[in-house]
Amino acid sequence: MIPPASRAGSPYTVLVVMCAGYFLVLLDVTIVNVALPAIGSGLGTDVGGLQWVVDGYALALASSMLTSGTAGDRYGHKRVVLAGLAVFGAGSLGCGLAPDVPLLVTARVVQGTGAALLLPGTLALIGRAFPDPAERARAIGVWAGIGSLALPAGPLLGGVLTDGPGWRAIFLINVPIVLLALVCSVAVVRESRETTAHPLDLPGLLLGGLALLATTSAFIEGGRSGATAPDVLAAAVVAVLALAALAAAERRRGDTAMVPPALLRRPAFGAANTIAGIMNLCTLGTLFVLLLFLQSVQHRSAFQAGLTMLPLFTPLAVCALLGGRIASRVGARVPATAGLLVAAAGLALLTRATAHSGLPLLVPAFLLWGLGVGLLTPAVVAAAIAAVPAERSGLASAVNNTARQTGGAIGIAVAGAIAGTPSDEPRFLRGLHTVAAGSAALYAATAAVALVLLPGALSLRRR
Template identity: 75%
Template sequence: MADTPMSLLRRAVSPTRRAGSPRSVLLVMCAGYFLVLLDVTIVNVALPRIGDGLGAGIGGLQWVVDGYALALASLMLTSGAAGDRYGHKRVVLTGLAVFGAGSLACGLAPDTTVLIAARVVQGVGAALLLPGTLAIIGRAFPDDRARARAIGLWAGVGSLALPAGPLLGGALTDALGWRAIFLVNVPIVLVALVLSAAVVRESGHERARRLDVPGMLLGGALLLATTYAFIEGGRSGTGAPRVLVAVTVAVAALAGLAVAELRRGDDAMLPPALLRRPAFDAANAIAGIMNLGTLGTLFVLMLFLQSVQHRTALLAGLAVLPLFAPLAVLAPVGGRLTSRIGARVPAVLGLLVAAAGLALLARAGADAGYAVLFPAFLLWGVGCGLLTPAVVAAAVATVPRERAGLASAVNNTARQTGGAIGIAVAGAIAGQPDGPGRFLRGFHAVALGSAGLYVAAAVLALALLPGGLSPTGDG
């Protein structure tokens, strides 16, 4: 009798069942990872259509993007510990199911409020899924060389998701409408769910840390209140009562988080011992600045390309390919360069090149041709392609080896947090794209501000990032 999806799922919970081949495990985990990163960029190209279809203003569109990013940033660290404690397979299967349900709800959302809530659900699923994919791949390939090749392929698939997002999003939006960018996830998730249940063996629960629930709740409250303050401040003014309340909540959450993490020590979501390493703090600060500038500027850029320059969604997606393609092409090159000479030089070079590209965007007027935009996109993308592997490697190299997984998770969280805040700040500065003059001035201010932050981050990298990579984590 042929297997059905339900029979595969029932058999999957058996701890004694035989796992699939390592290659099949790698394929399925890469598919899940691809979906998570695809939804970081695929939505941006559809924002003008979402705004038109649901009557959403700039604040609503910011929340559509940030709902996903905030949930992902808030739960990333906790979900890794949950996988250690309850089994990475269970957590990944749960993440796939939640991500699929959120995608379906996004595609059927009748209004902006429901869409934002569904995006949060998507982000929760992504946070459960992302750390577990790498952990499962690591267990499927016990040989060091085979594991390194598998992780390289996993990272390469993730890099391809970034240029694929605007391209696929633009094509789907123009052909089928904005809802298609969410509904396309559903059949892919169903296939990945069934295959994951069939081929992945459940992990053991060695060295399981207690879940830091207070840290997770306080960290989430801090991110939510900070983002709300920026978005509402741009819409209602910084003196509005709701903005002042949000700022007060953010300050209280930050203080509570500091106290809670100090009390928990090594069981903390953010162990204080790691945060006392200047190079580690610098690597994560630079990672946050990188996404703050990139995702914040990208948010207003896609509105500029479509609402001001009146490109279709597909043409807007094609236009930004020179920005995202270098991220996929240069990531391996940047990784090899960092392994030879350390993180400092690639990070400084990447930040300065990206800053030059962002600064060039200030020349783009409403009628600017692609000859003005292309060099800006290319320099911006090349810089980020050099920078990304450098900041990840620096974060891992500056901590003891047994903390490498946590260091990588903290770095990823810093990037997602920076991106969420960047979108909130950029939208507040640029405002509605229905007033082209004000919006254009705001767009230029965002691009130049991001370039300035990148230059400041380059100074930080020059001062604090390691010039060489110490295998003990002390370099």
């Protein structure tokens, strides 16, 4: 059993406030994607530049997440969450005022760093507020469901703001929300930290960030200038060397590493995080290409594109709650396996999309896709947290989110490189079909991993 965190409010009050932070992070994902064509035309950048706008946020989020989770364990999750909110708000303001793409990407990196400070602490504080495993699994389902409300809200709100005051408003709207969340967090949540927290792994942070940056750069620039371009080859070499150095450094640090090797040897923990990474690799990569398709190929407005995406994001939000309840009763295996197969079916339908495809094709594809990911998300989160000792809850949530954001960053880079520019419509459509088919196949293959390695029931006690 996990000893409860010291708190000013009830567990459910803490849950609501922490969900607000998670809502901000997910809102930024979808609200930005729907505005990408407007950002491209407003700042005069190509698909590669738009990939950096999205991945600047994702790279900072993924590379800082592990250190942020450990920092919360060591210095206090509330303190780190408050810092994350402040940094995220400052980055949002910078994005809204950025005059060009380099400064916009820089501000997106600041935003991502704030999100990395914020995200692990929200889940860790929820875990401490609900020490009973079954209640914790249900609370995680609520966390995923409320956070996922940002997904359908993002395209609609992003469409309204982009078609109205302009794309800068999608960033500036974060500022008042951050201020409100800061006030509520100070009032409701008291500090929670681990008595045996490990020191920060700064070499791991730098090497991991370098490996992820080089990998993403190789894919994005490869899509622009070809796989054999000197800068692409150099980025690939840097990625390999950084990964090798990271592996060696983590082995030397042992239990004080960002991800202790002993945790990775736990089959359920490794499987949960691998599945989480593949989930976002396929979902965010396909979503990046799909929103360009809806606006640049099918010539929908930003709001029309957001409205078209509702059949994807609405069941994702609703089914996240259902997935958490299922995981609390029967474990992660059933909802994760079912979610992967259902999502694969939805993505497979997108291989038939054309420039003239309407709702009869798109709605069933989006519904299946959203249903599958909605069942999958809380299952892999619950499995990852249940697979580690109670005192590593911050690390567990950070690893799971890092896996998801790393997969998403690489997925956007790969999908954009495959699809190319929407102005070359025949190639872009072939690329969309390739991305959708590859994602469906990868989801189906990953279902076998979930069926074999994820737990059939959450243990009543932590391992």
